[in-house]
Amino acid sequence: MADVERLGSAPRDVLQALLEAVADAVYLVDPDGRVVFANPAALRLLGYSAEEELLGRVSHPTIHHSHWDGSHFPQEECPMLRPRLTGETVRVYGDCFWRPDGSKFRVAYSSAPLAMPEGRGAVVVFRDVTSRMEDEAAAQRAAVEHARAAEIHASRARIVEAADAERRRLGRDLHDGAQQRLVRVLLALRMAGRGADDETRELLDGAAAEADAAIAELRALAAGIHPQILTNRGIAAAVESLTGPLPLLVEASIPETRYAASVEAAAYFVIAEGLTNVLKHAQANVARVTVRDEGAWLVIEVADDGRGGVDVAAGSGLRGLEDRVAALDGTFEVADGPVGTRLRAQLPLT
Ligand SMILES: Nc1ncnc2c1ncn2[C@@H]1O[C@H](COP(=O)(O)OP(=O)(O)O)[C@@H](O)[C@H]1O
Ligand SMILES: [Mg+2]
Incomplete structure (x- = not known):
């Protein structure tokens, strides 16, 4: 050397x-x-x-x-x-x-x-520094992946939130606008009918029946979009107005507490879809709806005593609920119970 x-x-x-x-x-x-x-x-x-x-x-x-x-x-x-x-x-x-x-x-x-x-x-x-640079590159890829996943999650939450806001607006407009107007038309027709001759009264009664049917249809439409009663009075009242007319025994236990609009909407749609499914698919005698406030979580369950055999992949209703609940960082499970079917959603309250 x-x-x-x-x-x-x-x-x-x-x-x-x-x-x-x-x-x-x-x-x-x-x-x-x-x-x-x-x-x-x-x-x-x-x-x-x-x-x-x-x-x-x-x-x-x-x-x-x-x-x-x-x-x-x-x-x-x-x-x-x-x-x-x-x-x-x-x-x-x-x-x-x-x-x-x-x-x-x-x-x-x-x-x-x-x-x-x-x-x-x-x-x-x-x-x-080969392995060090490989580690750095892997860490960077992981960070990018993480950021991308977080962004997808945030954008999904924004989409659900925007859709919910739009549904609330539509529901409110239907309730305050067209529905109220039709109610006034109905009242006017009834009053006009009182002093009229038989022939005219028959016509007016017919028109009043049409207006009545239109109000019922609008109400059902508004309830499917976003029930006004959910905005005004919360989950318990909205579910009560939903189950009243159903040809099914529904046992409901729901607190009167109010929650964030997105949580109330998700809870309501889980219950509405769950009960619709019980009617459509389960051949059940009774459905049980439970909403429990566990502090950090709101737990929503819909169970029936029907024939079971739920299959998320077979339709779009349950999958839509999965997306909605995931957008709020919640969890959603669908299972055949000891008898019948059980849906369970957990929504974070923080
Ligand atoms: N409560 C239930 N009991 C029995 N089967 C059910 C129940 N709920 C859902 N299912 C089954 O799961 C499938 C998926 O449900 P869903 O996603 O709500 O779709 P849809 O109601 O539009 O068919 C249904 O088609 C039905 O076969
Ligand atoms: Mg369905």
Whole structure:
């Protein structure tokens, strides 16, 4: 290792021992860019079994000829060789070095100017950072993935919230607008009928019956969109008005408490869809609706004693509930119970 003698005034054997002992890989280039020294760590990382294979070669075309993607790396652009020309020290993270067998690895290096008897060379200290960069890339991918999932979740919540607001508005407009007007028409027809002759009264009664039917249809429509009573009085009252006319025994236990509009809407639609399914599919004698406030969660259950055999994939009603509940960060389960079917939704209250 005669070239270490070029290192000026430091005792040769001390320097050599030091360079051979350090864990970092170190090599020196002379003013022409030729490798004049490489410590064992450098030789090992660069894939040389003996130093003669590397010493005397110009470093750039030997170990630094291409970028990571394989494209050519012109020597004029190489920052590692700049210290020789300008006297500055250069630090680079994430560059790559190439081995004689064509394999490559990621490096972090510093290149510092070094005065040599024949001019200015450079001392390069480097480290293999391949696995560290892979870890960093994986962490970054995970962070991007996480952010994307959070964004999808937030946008789903926004969509449900916007749709709910629109349903509330439609329900309110139907209730306050068309429905109220029809009620006034109905009253006018009834009053007009009182003083009229038989023939006219028959016509007016017919018209009043039509208006009555139109009011009932509008009310049903508004209830399907967003019942006014849910906005005004909450889940318990809305469910009561829903179950009153049903040809089914419904046992309901629901607190009178008011919750956020999105929670009340989700709870109501779980119950409405659950009861509709009981009527449509279950052939049940009784349905049980339970809403429990457990502090952090509102738990909603709809159970029946029917024939069971619920299948989420078979329709769109239950899947729609799953989406709605997931948008609120809740959980939704559908299961055949000991008898019949049971839906269970948990909605966070915080
Ligand atoms: N309470 C129930 N009892 C028995 N079967 C049910 C019950 N609820 C749902 N199902 C079954 O699960 C399927 C999916 O329900 P759903 O998603 O609400 O779709 P839809 O009611 O539009 O058919 C239904 O088609 C029905 O076969
Ligand atoms: Mg259904």
